[in-house]
Amino acid sequence: MTTLDTALVPPPAGAGRQAYVRTAPAETLAPPRMHVGWLGWGREHLFSNPLSTVLTILIIAALVLIVPPMVDFLFIDATWSGTDREACLATPARPEVGACWAFIHERFAYTIYGSYPIAERWRVDLFFALLALGTTWLLWLDAPRRDLGSVYFFVVLPIVSFVLLHGAPMLGLPVVDTALWGGMLVTIVVAAVGIVASLPIGVMLALGRRSEMPAIRLLSTIYIEFVRGVPLITVLFMASVMLPLFLPETWSPDKLIRALVGVALFASAYMAEVVRAGLQSIPKGQYDASHALGLSYWQSLRHIILPQALKVTIPNIVNSYIALFKDTTLVFFVGIFDFLKTIEVARADPKWSTPVTSATGYIFAAVVYFVFCYAMSRYAARIERRLAVSERR
Amino acid sequence: MARSPGAPQVPFFRDPKLRAIIYQVVLCVVLGVLVYAAVRNAVENLERAKIASGFGFWNTTAGFDISQTLIEYSAQSSTYGRAFWVGLTNTLLVAGLGIILATVLGTAIGVARLSKNFLVERLASGYVEMIRNVPLLLQLLFWYNAVLKALPDFANGFAIPGGVLLNNRGLYLPRPLGIDGWHVAGVIALAVVLGFVFNALAARSAGPLRMLGLRFAATLLIVVGIPVLALIAMGAPLAFEYPEAGRFNVSGGVEILPEFVALLVGLVVYTAAFIAEVVRAGLISVSRGQTEAAEALGLGRFQTLRYITMPQAMRVIIPPLTNQYLNLMKNSSLAVAIGYPDLVQIFTGTVLNITGQAIEVVVITMAVYLTFSLVTSFAMNLYNARVALAER
Numbered sequence: 001m002t003t004l005d006t007a008l009v010p011p012p013a014g015a016g017r018q019a020y021v022r023t024a025p026a027e028t029l030a031p032p033r034m035h036v037g038w039l040g041w042g043r044e045h046l047f048s049n050p051l052s053t054v055l056t057i058l059i060i061a062a063l064v065l066i067v068p069p070m071v072d073f074l075f076i077d078a079t080w081s082g083t084d085r086e087a088c089l090a091t092p093a094r095p096e097v098g099a100c101w102a103f104i105h106e107r108f109a110y111t112i113y114g115s116y117p118i119a120e121r122w123r124v125d126l127f128f129a130l131l132a133l134g135t136t137w138l139l140w141l142d143a144p145r146r147d148l149g150s151v152y153f154f155v156v157l158p159i160v161s162f163v164l165l166h167g168a169p170m171l172g173l174p175v176v177d178t179a180l181w182g183g184m185l186v187t188i189v190v191a192a193v194g195i196v197a198s199l200p201i202g203v204m205l206a207l208g209r210r211s212e213m214p215a216i217r218l219l220s221t222i223y224i225e226f227v228r229g230v231p232l233i234t235v236l237f238m239a240s241v242m243l244p245l246f247l248p249e250t251w252s253p254d255k256l257i258r259a260l261v262g263v264a265l266f267a268s269a270y271m272a273e274v275v276r277a278g279l280q281s282i283p284k285g286q287y288d289a290s291h292a293l294g295l296s297y298w299q300s301l302r303h304i305i306l307p308q309a310l311k312v313t314i315p316n317i318v319n320s321y322i323a324l325f326k327d328t329t330l331v332f333f334v335g336i337f338d339f340l341k342t343i344e345v346a347r348a349d350p351k352w353s354t355p356v357t358s359a360t361g362y363i364f365a366a367v368v369y370f371v372f373c374y375a376m377s378r379y380a381a382r383i384e385r386r387l388a389v390s391e392r393r
Numbered sequence: 394m395a396r397s398p399g400a401p402q403v404p405f406f407r408d409p410k411l412r413a414i415i416y417q418v419v420l421c422v423v424l425g426v427l428v429y430a431a432v433r434n435a436v437e438n439l440e441r442a443k444i445a446s447g448f449g450f451w452n453t454t455a456g457f458d459i460s461q462t463l464i465e466y467s468a469q470s471s472t473y474g475r476a477f478w479v480g481l482t483n484t485l486l487v488a489g490l491g492i493i494l495a496t497v498l499g500t501a502i503g504v505a506r507l508s509k510n511f512l513v514e515r516l517a518s519g520y521v522e523m524i525r526n527v528p529l530l531l532q533l534l535f536w537y538n539a540v541l542k543a544l545p546d547f548a549n550g551f552a553i554p555g556g557v558l559l560n561n562r563g564l565y566l567p568r569p570l571g572i573d574g575w576h577v578a579g580v581i582a583l584a585v586v587l588g589f590v591f592n593a594l595a596a597r598s599a600g601p602l603r604m605l606g607l608r609f610a611a612t613l614l615i616v617v618g619i620p621v622l623a624l625i626a627m628g629a630p631l632a633f634e635y636p637e638a639g640r641f642n643v644s645g646g647v648e649i650l651p652e653f654v655a656l657l658v659g660l661v662v663y664t665a666a667f668i669a670e671v672v673r674a675g676l677i678s679v680s681r682g683q684t685e686a687a688e689a690l691g692l693g694r695f696q697t698l699r700y701i702t703m704p705q706a707m708r709v710i711i712p713p714l715t716n717q718y719l720n721l722m723k724n725s726s727l728a729v730a731i732g733y734p735d736l737v738q739i740f741t742g743t744v745l746n747i748t749g750q751a752i753e754v755v756v757i758t759m760a761v762y763l764t765f766s767l768v769t770s771f772a773m774n775l776y777n778a779r780v781a782l783a784e785r
Contacts, residue, residue, distance in 0.1 A: 048509060231723035231724070241751040241755065
């Protein structure tokens with residue numbers, strides 16, 4: 001301290017050079033070894049206080065206990081090839097049996113296509129490709145002609161997919177009954193229908209809830225609160241057992257369609273609340289300005305309000321799509337063979353019945369769902385960051 | 394907006410007020426016609442299928458068994474109405490326990506995600522990401538089929554110290570002898586209510602009990618002390634009947650269905666991941682300046698948390714937290730998948746299949762969930778109005 005203080009005081013005028021005043025800057029000392037590098041990092045991030053130290057040690061111990069057996073189960077002891085349960089059973093020669101990947105390998109096609117006729121499966125593949133094209137077009141914010149992309153996704157794709165998957169004898173595509181559809185195909189179809197239907201319906205409901213017309217506001221509010229207040233499973237039951245009662249006998253909609261209606265109705269109510277939050281975030285001045293310009297209600301929505309409101313809601317929209325994607329598993333309960341149901345069916349097949357079959361099937365399914373949902377959530381997070389950056393400017 | 398007399402008349406269909414009325418009338422008429430058509434179709438369809446209508450089935454003998462009943466129920470003499478109450482109590486049991494456990498676990502994980510300890514933070518984040526991105530139904534099936542059903546059978550099951558048995562038939566706890574479960578629940582509920590009342594009164598009093606530590610200790614004494622006193626009054630020491638694994642099944646003890654365990658674990662693990670995010674968002678919403686100011690005022694770490702951070706974080710946490718509670722309750726309806734007898738499984742499953750009265754059964758079930766969610770959002774609005782920032 002003293003040295004520093006004296007160093008700061010300029011020598012009195014006329015005084016000669018004083019021995020104790022520093023003329024050159026002191027040499028920089030290296031920081032203490034315990035505060036930099038991996039040692040410093042460890043001290044700060046792993047052992048900063050007694051509790052932290054205890055937790056670190058406990059977690060490391062738990063990881064040591066858990067990770068090696070998991071690796072053993074998933075890879076080292078796993079069965080990679082085989083034709084039936086024999087391959088995955090423990091024998092005296094092989095006491096430890098890990099995951100039965102041979103089972104997944106054999107049933108893979110079933111979990112993707114269900115019972116879709118093998119000769120027609122190229123149609124499903126084509127559908128996946130068309131869907132991938134549409135999704136990329138819409139999700140990639142700098143893609144060319146995104147307006148065309150939304151027309152493709154929300155209008156062209158649904159029609160083409162229906163013709164392709166269901167079949168049109170006129171075009172030489174034999175009809176494939178929806179009872180044969182299954183696996184990932186159905187999961188994607190349910191999710192896609194939910195996604196495509198819920199956005200426009202949700203926007204209408206959100207506008208309705210903010211409308212100045214009491215009857216429309218009341219009806220929208222009742223609908224949204226009603227659907228959000230009940231579990232999806234009851235909505236699906238309603239669509240599958242009540243809907244046929246309310247329609248003329250001759251209509252009798254297909255089982256898959258009933259479930260799709262249920263999912264679309266359900267997802268719309270949640271979407272409506274997401275969109276409403278977006279509409280509320282638009283400052284009132286925007287509405288006033290568009291009125292002042294003489295734009296009609298629909299014109300101001302189309303050109304001023306919705307583009308801004310939907311843009312800020314993209315992360316939330318994607319998040320509700322993640323929830324929707326997970327919720328598609330519930331069509332399970334109304335007798336539809338979605339991806340999870342095909343895993344359940346395959347798992348229960350005596351041909352592959354072993355103690356490890358269930359765990360293997362569920363781990364596979366979990367990985368598949370995780371990949372889809374995690375990708376969507378990363379996308380939402382990226383958009384959020386991008387929006388935050390553009391806000392800052 | 395009065396028009397000057399000479400201005401050209403606006404045609405009536407351009408008048409926004411009139412147009413609004415026309416829109417609404419048209420909408421109501423269309424809806425009315427649709428509802429009328431639906432009702433007429435329903436009446437016709439029901440008549441053709443010879444399905445009874447109305448709520449007469451409520452008092453008819455049910456005739457099916459239920460694997461877990463908290464209230465008295467027998468297949469021979471109980472009605473469908475009784476079965477409804479059994480299902481509802483089962484739903485409330487799993488939802489109530491699930492809410493408590495998920496809050497504890499979720500809060501811990503939410504705090505852990507903000508930890509400075511690298512491993513703790515990574516572990517908590519990994520948990521949240523992994524659990525949130527896998528469907529609940531899949532997780533329930535996993536817990537039930539791949540974990541609980543894959544446990545060793547009762548002869549080789551695990552014996553957990555304290556007289557608890559765990560095997561593929563379920564979880565077996567020691568049964569306290571000579572005590573009725575409802576009395577226990579009643580005494581505990583009484584103790585908790587009294588504790589709350591005392592806490593609230595003490596907080597407003599001027600005496601030394603107002604101090605946080607003392608008040609907390611006294612409240613704890615009440616909540617723990619009353620059940621202990623009741624136990625002594627009823628003739629402690631307490632004796633337990635321990636479950637024992639026999640040759641063909643487990644005898645004695647309290648049997649907890651594996652379905653219940655799987656459902657509870659699945660719901661808690663899943664909801665905790667969402668609650669963790671809610672808690673984390675709440676805690677980071679309190680600006681750093683607040684904690685720094687509290688430190689500057691000389692408040693301790695706990696005092697800062699109790700008087701500065703928590704009250705402000707709660708304002709952000711409570712609304713989405715109640716949403717998660719409602720979600721947990723609605724998600725408990727996935728019990729159908731693993732056969733836990735909750736409201737949906739008993740009512741929309743069994744009762745609907747036997748009676749075929751789809752409309753009545755689905756309407757009753759929806760009404761139950763709707764009631765809970767409307768009551769909760771009403772309470773939420775009251776709470777929000779109370780804690781909302783006074784805008785200046």
